[in-house]
Every structure is written in structure tokens, then in C-alpha cells.
Amino acid sequence: MANLNTKFLVVDDFSTMRRIVRNLLKELGYTNVDEAEDGAVGLSKLKGGGFEFVVSDWNMPNMDGLTMLQQIRADPELKHLPVLMVTAEAKKENIIAAAQAGANGYVVKPFTAATLDEKLSKIFEKLEKAGA
């Protein structure tokens, strides 16, 4: 069972999309959610500590989601954080790049609450197994 107190960071340059993801998470029972409008802000919030899960867009100004993911994986303090990419980029090379950079999951917009739920559960399940 996933912990409903898990602290999420939602990174997306569209406030409309951040609200959608936040509300979907709320529907799934996760209410401990913070937001960032690009990868640079996201990374600095993550470095501040306390986050347990990252849901990130790809295409953003300043620092995109892939670069943020790479920086997370390169940071000894953050590298174990689960990162779910939620993006409008549906090309094979994008998905492969995300996988290679160490994304834990990939959801293509426009997505459903069911899809998000399924991806989250899958990631939590894998983490639990890895931790057990």
C-alpha cells in the first residue's frame, strides 16, 4: 500500500496542467503536493528536501524535465527519488531518452486519472519490492 502522506512535487510550466495533476492526485488520496513551474525551480525545491515523489512535464523553459531528471539522478541526495514523466512528447526517441535517464514511468498527455493511478501504484509496488 502506498503511503497517502507521500510528498509530491509537480513540475509543469502550465498552471492549468499543474492544477489538473494536483487534483488528480487529490482524487487518488494524495494531498501533500507542492508545485514548480520549471525544472530549475523544481530542482531547487527538491534540494530543499522533504520530497518523496516527482511528477514532471518534459518541455519547459529554463530547465526541461529531462535535464532535471538527469540532475536528480546525478545528485547523491536525490538520486533515489521516483520520477514519473507526464508529457505531451509521444515520440519513441523521447520515451527512450527518458528511460535511459532513469525515469520510473512515462505517461503521455492527455491522460486519465486511471492511467495516473496505475502508473503510481506500479512505481510504488516496484519501490517496495526493491526496498524489501
Added chain:
Amino acid sequence: MSMLQEEVSTTLYFDRTFDCNAAKISPGEYYYTDQDMVIVTVLGSCVSACIRDSVTGIGGMNHFMLPDSAAADKDSPVSESMRYGTYAMEVLINQLLRNGARRENLEAKIFGGGNVLKSFTTMNVGDRNAIFVRKFLKEERIRVISEDLLDIYPRKVYYFPKTGRVLVKKLKNMHNDTLVQREEAYASKLKVADVGGEIDLF
């Protein structure tokens, strides 16, 4: 799972009236360019956002409608229609940003949302589309410098991204029902397709 993705229009031609290259977009498509050309579409209850960087002149247009989500779901910020509409706007804006546009320079002109589909008995689809696009741009703080929305007529829209100029022709006499058929086909495609995508690789 079938996925409904917004596609870049591939209908390109030379427009003799304006003496320049032209791209024609259909429902569910978008087009963007940094060239001196015209983007053309015909809107019924669908809406188009014409968005450009006012400094560099790169700009584009989309053409979409919100899927008709279940009544209970309609006003929810996470409804299928909100997610799809947000996605349709994001795809265009992302392309502009990726090609050098800056968010703070973006300006929009919005069109469509006419009440032309008589077969829709629930809340007017055109109204929903118009309300959505206005609200989205307001929340994203993208300036709307002109709009021609609602009413009962289809519109033909010509957009010149380089200069930002728009010509709108209200089609008060329709010679056939091609437009209505095309929109109804698009609406039912939105209904059938899962508006949501997932990829399993991990």
C-alpha cells in the same frame, strides 16, 4: 489503447488571393511557422487560438473542441474535456516555445465557438469551447488581443503569424453541410477514442 494526438497539418498549398504559401488546418490539427505565410481554417463550434511571439513573429494556430464528457464530470477541473483542451493548447504553445518563442512575448487571438451544431442538445458545445479557451489563456497569463467568439455562424479564419493580422469571414450562407459533418465526425472521434495515453516501457 487508442490515443488521440494533435497532429501537425500537412495540407499546404499556394494561396493565389494572398500570394503566399498557406497551411489549412482541420479539427484536431495545428500548424506553426516562422515564415511569411497564412494559416487557414473554417470553424463551426470548434475554437482556434492564434498565438504568436510578438517580437520574433513565430506563431501558429490550433483547432479543437472539448470532448463531451459525462454530465457529472463536466465542470470538474480534472474532467476529460479540461484535460484534452489543456493538452490541445499546450501542444501548440510548446512548439512555439521550442522554436524560440518566449512566453512573455506571446499574444493570442481567439475565434469560433459558434452555435452551429444543432444536433447537440446539451449545453451548447460552442459556448463551452469559447469559455474554455478564454479561461485557459487568462490562467496562463497569455494576452488576448482580440476575439470573435460565439454567435451562430461558422467562420473562415486567415491568420498571418508574421504580422499577427487576422481576417475573419462569417459564413452566413452555407452551401452544404460539409462543415457540420466534419465537426460531428471529430466530436464522435473524441468520444470513441480514449482521451488519454499511456506507454509501458518500464
